Amino acid sequence: MDTQLPDIFQEKRLLGEAGDTFWRRALAVGLIALAASVALGFAAGDHGRSFFFAYAVSFAYVLSLSLGALFFVVLQHLTRAGWSVVVRRVAEGVAATLPVLALLFVPILIGLHQLYHWSHAEAVAADHLLHGKSPYLNVPFFVVRWVLYAVTWGLTVRAFVGRSLAQDASGAPELSLEMQKRAAPAMLLFGLTLTFASIDLLMSLDAHWFSTIFGVYFFAGSVVGFFALLAVLMLMLQRAGYLRHAVTVEHYHDIGKLLFAFIVFWAYIGFSQYMLYWYANIPEETGWFLRRQTNGWGWVSLLLLFGHFVLPFVALLSRAPKRNRKVLGAVAAWMLVVHWVDLYWIALPELRPQDPLPHLVDLTTAVGLVGVWLASAAFIMRKRSLVAERDPRLAESLGFENA
Amino acid sequence: MSDAKLTAVEAPPARWGLLAEFESVEKLLAAAEAVRKAGYTKFDAHSPIPVHGLDEAMGIRPTRLPLVVLLGGAAGCAGGLLLQWWTNAVDYPFMISGKPLFGLPAAIPVVFESTVLLAALGAVGGLFVANGWPQLFHPVLRSERFRAATDDTFFISIEAADPRFEDGATRALLESLGSRAVEEVER
Numbered sequence: 001m002d003t004q005l006p007d008i009f010q011e012k013r014l015l016g017e018a019g020d021t022f023w024r025r026a027l028a029v030g031l032i033a034l035a036a037s038v039a040l041g042f043a044a045g046d047h048g049r050s051f052f053f054a055y056a057v058s059f060a061y062v063l064s065l066s067l068g069a070l071f072f073v074v075l076q077h078l079t080r081a082g083w084s085v086v087v088r089r090v091a092e093g094v095a096a097t098l099p100v101l102a103l104l105f106v107p108i109l110i111g112l113h114q115l116y117h118w119s120h121a122e123a124v125a126a127d128h129l130l131h132g133k134s135p136y137l138n139v140p141f142f143v144v145r146w147v148l149y150a151v152t153w154g155l156t157v158r159a160f161v162g163r164s165l166a167q168d169a170s171g172a173p174e175l176s177l178e179m180q181k182r183a184a185p186a187m188l189l190f191g192l193t194l195t196f197a198s199i200d201l202l203m204s205l206d207a208h209w210f211s212t213i214f215g216v217y218f219f220a221g222s223v224v225g226f227f228a229l230l231a232v233l234m235l236m237l238q239r240a241g242y243l244r245h246a247v248t249v250e251h252y253h254d255i256g257k258l259l260f261a262f263i264v265f266w267a268y269i270g271f272s273q274y275m276l277y278w279y280a281n282i283p284e285e286t287g288w289f290l291r292r293q294t295n296g297w298g299w300v301s302l303l304l305l306f307g308h309f310v311l312p313f314v315a316l317l318s319r320a321p322k323r324n325r326k327v328l329g330a331v332a333a334w335m336l337v338v339h340w341v342d343l344y345w346i347a348l349p350e351l352r353p354q355d356p357l358p359h360l361v362d363l364t365t366a367v368g369l370v371g372v373w374l375a376s377a378a379f380i381m382r383k384r385s386l387v388a389e390r391d392p393r394l395a396e397s398l399g400f401e402n403a
Numbered sequence: 404m405s406d407a408k409l410t411a412v413e414a415p416p417a418r419w420g421l422l423a424e425f426e427s428v429e430k431l432l433a434a435a436e437a438v439r440k441a442g443y444t445k446f447d448a449h450s451p452i453p454v455h456g457l458d459e460a461m462g463i464r465p466t467r468l469p470l471v472v473l474l475g476g477a478a479g480c481a482g483g484l485l486l487q488w489w490t491n492a493v494d495y496p497f498m499i500s501g502k503p504l505f506g507l508p509a510a511i512p513v514v515f516e517s518t519v520l521l522a523a524l525g526a527v528g529g530l531f532v533a534n535g536w537p538q539l540f541h542p543v544l545r546s547e548r549f550r551a552a553t554d555d556t557f558f559i560s561i562e563a564a565d566p567r568f569e570d571g572a573t574r575a576l577l578e579s580l581g582s583r584a585v586e587e588v589e590r
Contacts, residue, residue, distance in 0.1 A: 271508075271511060274508065275508045275509070275511065278508045278509075279502075279508070279509065281500075281501075317473075318469060319469070401455045403453055403455075
């Protein structure tokens, strides 16, 4: 048996100049695309509604990926996972963008009246249902809740990413134990904040609708998106020469397994939501699905059923494709696209029930937010090691093999 | 008492094969590879812990169990659909709250469960069959030494039924591979 582990300190693990070039370019592309989106929004002449909906979709997209990363990081400490140490730092870098996303949330506040029917006092006064929901769905409480989410996520990032980085310098194993202790309460807070954030940001776009499973649906999609992102990022970093020996096919196999599992979980939750509404057939619940089955939106629903579940399910079912970098990379890249389609499908029927095709502003806003977000991740990581190089479980991760 | 019975009792016990003891994982892996390269096919390795690379060293081909699981799952999926279609829409049609007699969304939970059930039964059943079920006893269990196979010792057993098996040569091979002790196992 070859028990010789790769030496982590021999690996290329600092982004260096390539990172500086990347974040500058990504930021420039992102800002130009966002400026173009604002211009397109004005040109549309609908009081910015199409811009703010496009912004909400793509903000939900980058938020979901960062929250997926935060979930992954906390989960590794909660389960005392050893296999994942070599890929955890990249996830920490993605999660560490959450404070930046707090800034990127500001346009949602500006577009509150364009996005949310419940934010109009005269609409609430005239609508019994909205009036009944107004103790929760009102502007001041909405803002208070988002401050709470931002504080919770910021503290979680500090507790886990901060300690992990501190361990690079000190190598103190106690830091791992401290993170393990904080993992369970952090996970509880994560579940609560993610659930209510998804209700506020996306579900309340149709304030007349009821769904008790919506938070879990958003969570499942977020984690699918994150594992797809992790696979793509690791493949791209390795191609650029980073962590060549530390990350092996065994780690990709595990990422593939988790991606596969959450694809199935997403379908399970999505169907659980759909079936009960189909069965009970109560108008106030089925209206939401009716809009997504008519006027061409049914094709988008089918694209999700096959593109977000059936196709990747078949593609990743057996062992070999999860261990093949090309196949896993292709499926992961595809999942990053359909995850955006999923969020688009949640939000846009509320704006354009007659028109399922994305407008140019939807695409430019996506490029803009993803650009700014990736730039911030690269900026945060530019002087930091891409691997938790003095984690006490690093050797376990380097030598990891699937049975 | 018949003569035939007497001869049967006095016949020498049939030999099953040889059991060789090794003290470390490294020696076990090297020995398994050498035994395979010497052309033996009816041999096995015994270890108290899972050993990475042992399958490759022994030349065990990838398991076909996933195929059994896939077929089980496909059968469960088709069976679940057929069962519900037949009972609800054909054999005993019964209109419930205006729903179609056979509505796919309503059928999915049962299809899901029957798919999982038959896939799991395929996995468990296939695992047992592939491991030689119903075998209630294995000749190596006669060996006193073999008790350490659940503790800290590694073994390779070669069956006498192997076409390459030769009394002296096989024992010499195992000894040359660093076995602590080679003993004969009765059937």
